[in-house]
Amino acid sequence: MSKAETPLELSEEQWLHINETITMLTLAVAQIEASILESEKSFGRLTQSFTTIVETVNAAPDPSTQAHELRLQLDGLKKDVHNAVVDFQFFDRLAQRLCHVKESLGELGGLLQARERLDKPEEWKNLQQELKGRYTMACEREMFDMILNGVAIETALAHFKANYLDEMAKQNEDDGDIDLF
Incomplete structure (x- = not known):
């Protein structure tokens, strides 16, 4: 390899390290993609199961006054199922984040490969x-900025954790509905 071929005048050994890094990034992308595919399948089945349960509960006839206890139990079940479906949103967020990481790693690999x-x-x-x-x-976005500005990852993650729950609570207040992406 001539110096003209290496804009940064990197040695063969340095380019080998970059190529090995790209290979490792590619492996990470493949694992992330496999995780996304697996989680989407499970998420779809879970969502369908809970939707069927809710539809069954909603279709139940209004019980007579003698069956008031049954109605209370069904209402409790309906509430529990709704809460569980909301909690399953975590799978969707996981898939979204893994997809972002996969795309980011791919683009980073592309930049590392493009010597120019x-x-x-x-x-x-x-x-x-x-x-x-x-x-x-x-x-x-705040965590991203903190890390780019050299803040320790532990500090950036602590900031994220402290603000994540507040932001999720605000989103749930604003939406009021189950939000499956």
């Missing part, structure tokens, strides 16, 4: 802004 782009700061800034733009929650 590797030493251009604007390419890195563009990649960072594109990745940040995929985050839907403010606390995710």
Whole structure:
């Protein structure tokens, strides 16, 4: 490899490390994709099961006054199922995050492979802004900014955790409905 072929004048050994990094990124992407596919299948089955249960409960005839106890139990079951479906949203969020990570790793690998782009700061800034733009929650974008600004990952994650529950509570107040993506 001549110096003209390496814009950063990297040695063969350095390019080998970059190529090995790209290989490892590709493996990580494959694992993430497998996790997404598996979680989507399970999530779909769980959602369908709970939807069927709710439809069954809703279709039950209004019990007579003698069966008031049954109605209370059915109402409790309906509430529990609704709460469980809301809790299953975590699978969807997991799949979304894994998808973002997969795409980010793929794009990072692409940048690492493109020797002509590797030493251009604007390419890195563009990649960072594109990745940040995929985050839907403010606390995710804040964590991203904190990490880019050199804040320790533990600190950024603690900030995320502290704000995540508040943001989720606010979203649930605003929506009021089950939000399956």
